[in-house]
Amino acid sequence: MLWLAVAITLVAATSSAIGKALQKQSTTSLPRFSLDRVVVRQYFSSRTWLLGVVADVLGGIIQIGAFALAPVSVVQPVGGVGLVGLSFYSHFAAGERLTAWEWSAAALAGAGTLALGAGSSGDGGEPPSVRRALGVLLILASATGAWVALPARAGAATGSTQRRRGTRAGRGALLGLQAGTCFGLSAACCRTGFLFAARWPPAAAAGLVASLACSSGGFALQTLGLKDGATVLVCTAAAVGAMLSGVLVGTLALGERLPAGGAARAVRLAGWLAVAAGVSGLSAGGAARPRPSTRWPRATAGVSRSRRARQWAVRRLASLPETASHGAMAAAGGAHQAVTHHQKV
Numbered sequence: 001m002l003w004l005a006v007a008i009t010l011v012a013a014t015s016s017a018i019g020k021a022l023q024k025q026s027t028t029s030l031p032r033f034s035l036d037r038v039v040v041r042q043y044f045s046s047r048t049w050l051l052g053v054v055a056d057v058l059g060g061i062i063q064i065g066a067f068a069l070a071p072v073s074v075v076q077p078v079g080g081v082g083l084v085g086l087s088f089y090s091h092f093a094a095g096e097r098l099t100a101w102e103w104s105a106a107a108l109a110g111a112g113t114l115a116l117g118a119g120s121s122g123d124g125g126e127p128p129s130v131r132r133a134l135g136v137l138l139i140l141a142s143a144t145g146a147w148v149a150l151p152a153r154a155g156a157a158t159g160s161t162q163r164r165r166g167t168r169a170g171r172g173a174l175l176g177l178q179a180g181t182c183f184g185l186s187a188a189c190c191r192t193g194f195l196f197a198a199r200w201p202p203a204a205a206a207g208l209v210a211s212l213a214c215s216s217g218g219f220a221l222q223t224l225g226l227k228d229g230a231t232v233l234v235c236t237a238a239a240v241g242a243m244l245s246g247v248l249v250g251t252l253a254l255g256e257r258l259p260a261g262g263a264a265r266a267v268r269l270a271g272w273l274a275v276a277a278g279v280s281g282l283s284a285g286g287a288a289r290p291r292p293s294t295r296w297p298r299a300t301a302g303v304s305r306s307r308r309a310r311q312w313a314v315r316r317l318a319s320l321p322e323t324a325s326h327g328a329m330a331a332a333g334g335a336h337q338a339v340t341h342h343q344k345v
Contacts, residue, residue: 005070006078006113009063013082016059018089020235022052024226033223060186060215064208067191071256076187076246077275079239081109084278086235101281109278115271130199133192136253140245141185141214148178148221175225176234180241182218186211187242188249195254239279247272 026049031039043049059082066075084106193207218238225234250256 002070002074005066005075008066008069009075009078010081010085010113012059012061012063012066013079014059014085014089015062015082016056016079017082017086017235019052019054019056019059020222020226021086021089022048022055023223024052024234026052027223027227030227032227033220056219063187064190064211067187068194071250072184072187072191072254073247073250073256076184076250077243077272078113079242079246081113081275081279082235082239084109105278105281107278108281109275112271112274112276112278115267115274130196132255133196133253136249137185137188137192140188140249140253144178144181144185144245148182148217172225172227172234173237175221176237177241179218179221179225179234180238180243181245182214182221183238184242184245184249186214186218187246188253189214191250191254236279240276243272243276243279 026046027033030042030046030049033039033043063075063079087102087106189207189210191207193204193211196203196207222234222238225237
């Protein structure tokens with residue numbers, strides 16, 4: 001059942017990552033997201049944005065099944081590997097090439113996923129007490145709400161263009177980290193509802209409602225972040241935030257423990273580190289670069305040659321003495337017109 005949960009998480013995370021990429025693609029022609037009716041109407045009239053939202057939400061719905069099968073401290077880190085699926089999508093579908101560094105980071109994240117699956121026994125430890133789980137969740141939710149409510153200081157308008165771009169990128173990464181924390185709390189609420197459903201059946205529905213509320217907040221923060229920062233950067237920050245919050249909530253609130261054996265514990269820790277390093281490496285490697293066109297050098301070569309020929313003709317014409325014959329002047333002028341006509345063609 002554990003490997004099934006890992007497979008479900010990979011599919012769900014890839015769907016969500018591709019949805020984020022589509023949302024980012026649509027934000028280039030949309031204003032900054034707000035609750036204004038005009039702005040909301042513009043977002044909902046964009047087919048690309050709606051398709052991205054559907055893919056993102058569908059990934060979240062699919063991942064609910066994984067939380068019912070495996071601990072949050074295992075499922076949530078695996079969700080960060082969705083960035084690898086986004087990289088493959090960008091490479092094969094969007095026509096963007098990946099560097100050797102990014103391929104290595106993707107392989108490292110995949111190896112970390114396998115390590116998490118191999119180093120987990122599949123159980124989440126002893127069932128936690130209701131008071132402990134709800135208390136920790138309320139404390140973490142309050143801390144997250146206070147953190148999100150802090151006003152973000154915009155960059156100074158007098159700074160250089162590069163500085164303003166850096167400020168926007170930093171704000172996008174911060175919003176992605178906050179969104180990831182909300183997603184981690186959403187996973188914890190969903191898992192808590194499933195754990196307490198045996199004692200109190202309505203707990204599953206309550207957990208889903210709380211999970212939906214946290215996911216909605218994370219979705220709004222993520223939309224703001226995608227407007228300011230690159231897709232890979234925002235998704236990386238969200239994945240790291242979700243992984244850290246998921247592991248923290250799983251160990252503190254839900255009683256999830258590390259494996260008993262020393263080797264299995266080392267494999268679990270190595271899997272966490274590999275996933276975090278691989279996901280961060282995808283962001284450090286830079287955005288995927290468009291594949292260069294093979295027609296561009298050929299097109300510019302003819303223009304460059306004709307430009308050099310025209311410059312030579314002009315210099316030659318200017319160097320002729322005033323007593324030069326009209327025939328030479330006409331020949332030079334004819335050469336100039338011929339070269340200019342060749343460049344236009």
